[in-house]
Amino acid sequence: MQAFDTQRFTQLLAAGKRDEAKQMLKTVLSAELTPAEQGAAYHALAQLYLRVQQGLSEQYLEILQELLPKLETIDQLKGQAQDQGKLADVRGSLAA
């Protein structure tokens, strides 16, 4: 991309020469991007992808981390209930 004359652009706008300013902007924007500038765009896109996905993943993980301890507790309680049941069965059979 060719050099952009910031000062001239601002002067044109200040003087109300809207069409000239627009043409100047258009010329600069229409120029081919260098490979590094293209790379910069793809780098920015990758960063955007990572951050948005990260945000969504964090929220999902929050839910998962909220649920897992509850599921672990239920698992433990079920194990205890099963053990107590088995114990009751043994006691019952001994009493009989």
Place this chain on the structure above:
Amino acid sequence: MARLSARDLDAELDAPQRPESSFRIEQALNNPEFTAFLAQAEDGQELIETKDASEIERRYNAYLLVDLTTADIKELYQDQIRRDTGGEIQLDDRAFQGMEAHLRELVHRRPEAIAEFGRDVATYRDTQAKIDQGRQRVEQLGGSLIPMIRERSQLKERVAAAKKAKGNFVTRMFKRADTKRAKDAEFDAASRELQQVQERMRSVQAQRAELRTMEGSLDALQEKFFTDALWADEVKDQAQQRTMNLLAGYTARGDFSAYDKAATLTRRVQGGGETSRIQYLDTAHDPQQVLEHLDTIVAERMHDELVVTAETADLGSEPLNDLRASIATFTQAAERGAGGRGDAQAADRLVRETLEEVMDDTEDPAKRLVLGFLRLSVRPATAAPAAARPARATSASGRRGGRAAASRSQARPTRRRAARRTTA
């Protein structure tokens, strides 16, 4: 006691914190590849001659990360991004070479940006690993219950679809008899299957309940939580899909209308208070409600991140940066009415029209992206509502919203500063 001004505070927060550095300048300058690379920079020779250890260290550390970062980005594009966009975003070797060239330029302009990207990648991978672990644990704990819940959920969807296809009284009047019969049969079959699965689940639970009364109620509770976990899975997949649709839109079609939609949604969301967290469990598992909610969430997040990315991205060479700065300066001045240069809307319009005209004429996705990011700097009105967003300290997106707001308040913020401000 003298108080620090805001500028002093910023300078203090931005000051590099390296009390003990193990860096040896000779180590860097004895690396012929690095010295040749450094010499290419505008100030390279001067740095080598003055042996500015602090600056050389910054660049050397970033230089060492270039290959790794290029490989990270390449992997991201070739794996996740290509897969998630259904092949809409695919880059060739030329694009990756351009990316490497950009990173090498970045070493001289903003070396810390390279490590920052590396941290983003590491955090992302770490979160994915935690998610994988959590999912595995859910599957382990779920045993045979999870496949049954999945089956039931799929059958419910089939019943709903069949019911829809069956139609109501009016639509059925206009359907052919054989079509009606086929739809009825489909609906009946799905309903029967659903009933069978539910009976199987009930019988499993009933047997257990007979055996152990307490265990029965635990089963019910367990099932609820497993259903929630599977539901969260589905919602996450949907959210990812919707995000990728927006991203693919930016590159493949140059469709920046999604950005405007995001800005509108963000403003609308502000009125409703806390809505940023994906409320998987508060939507009564209604897919339609969730999808509507997700559109808002994804668009809002995309808006936040687009603004941050546009403000912090090093989009290419100096002329491009000059252009961005110039556009920003002009639109801000016009908004204040400085120098009698007309109103803000006219200023915005001039730049936006020009950008849109050029965007219409270009087919190169990278160029459309650059123009799109430039366009973001022409829309100060869209940044304002997010900056005024209420604090959301407890949710993940709240933390990120805080970062976005902090970022918008500065020309080039650092994450550290934003994080410290949020904490403060």
